[in-house]
Amino acid sequence: MNEVLRIAVQKSGRLSEDSLKLIKECGIRFDSGAGKLKTAASNFPAEILFLRDDDIPGYVEDGVAHIGIVGENVSVETNREVDTVHRLGFSKCRLSIGIPRGVPYTSIHDLDGKSIATSYPRLLGTYLAENGVSAQIHEISGSVEIAPSIGLAEAVCDIVSSGSTLLSNGLQEVEVIFRSEAVMIASRNLNGTQQNLLDQLLFRIKSVQTAKN
Numbered sequence: 001m002n003e004v005l006r007i008a009v010q011k012s013g014r015l016s017e018d019s020l021k022l023i024k025e026c027g028i029r030f031d032s033g034a035g036k037l038k039t040a041a042s043n044f045p046a047e048i049l050f051l052r053d054d055d056i057p058g059y060v061e062d063g064v065a066h067i068g069i070v071g072e073n074v075s076v077e078t079n080r081e082v083d084t085v086h087r088l089g090f091s092k093c094r095l096s097i098g099i100p101r102g103v104p105y106t107s108i109h110d111l112d113g114k115s116i117a118t119s120y121p122r123l124l125g126t127y128l129a130e131n132g133v134s135a136q137i138h139e140i141s142g143s144v145e146i147a148p149s150i151g152l153a154e155a156v157c158d159i160v161s162s163g164s165t166l167l168s169n170g171l172q173e174v175e176v177i178f179r180s181e182a183v184m185i186a187s188r189n190l191n192g193t194q195q196n197l198l199d200q201l202l203f204r205i206k207s208v209q210t211a212k213n
């Protein structure tokens with residue numbers, strides 16, 4: 001069991017397809033049949049675990065998974081004791097503050113005394129503190145963008161990629177607080193074999209990335 005590298009990837013979501021594609025491009029073959037929670041590679045000593053993205057940093061911290069592929073936004077927000085070993089260049093997005101369209105905005109200080117809905121209280125809290133802004137953070141787990149229109153908060157702080165979700169909820173993006181992409185995280189307690197397998201995998205990933213550029 002300790003002679004196998006356990007890799008955690010998102011089971012179903014925006015990271016899943018590119019994560020599995022990357023592993024396949026590294027020449028690692030596995031059966032990713034629908035509904036599987038775990039699969040063994042056939043030509044590399046690795047197992048793939050399929051998990052909710054939010055759970056991946058915790059599993060890696062605990063060493064249940066040795067490495068994981070997750071959005072940097074989730075990795076930083078969950079604040080687990082893991083190492084970021086490589087940036088993967090896909091699932092790029094930003095964590096931004098949005099306010100209702102038409103409301104004037106000059107700087108982050110306009111949010112002093114206001115309430116902001118978010119699923120990222122840690123990242124937002126850090127940004128507000130760094131800028132000396134005191135605002136109330138309302139933590140909600142989903143559909144953040146509707147918060148202003150239902151009177152729950154005066155602003156939102158959420159993941160943006162195209163910007164169309166903000167737009168269709170009558171919001172304007174006024175501040176980018178964090179830029180994210182998929183990253184590979186690793187446990188801090190790998191044994192020699194696991195570290196060696198990780199090094200082999202990273203070597204292959206870098207070759208794949210170089211070939212694409």
Ligand code: PRT
Nearest residue numbers: 013014052053054071091092093159160161162163164165
């Ligand atoms: O079920 P599970 O918990 O595993 O998945 P999830 O629903 O929590 O995550 P998922 O699959 O939505 O996103 C996984 C990761 O993809 C995120 O943590 C980000 O690192 C990255 N990513 C890239 C995004 C987006 N782009 C994105 N657009 N994550 C979320 N969104 C959402 C955003 O929250 C907003 O609601 O899409 C909407 C905005 O998109 P635009 O294009 O309208 O701006």
Ligand code: ZN
Nearest residue numbers: 052053054055
């Ligand atoms: Zn999630």
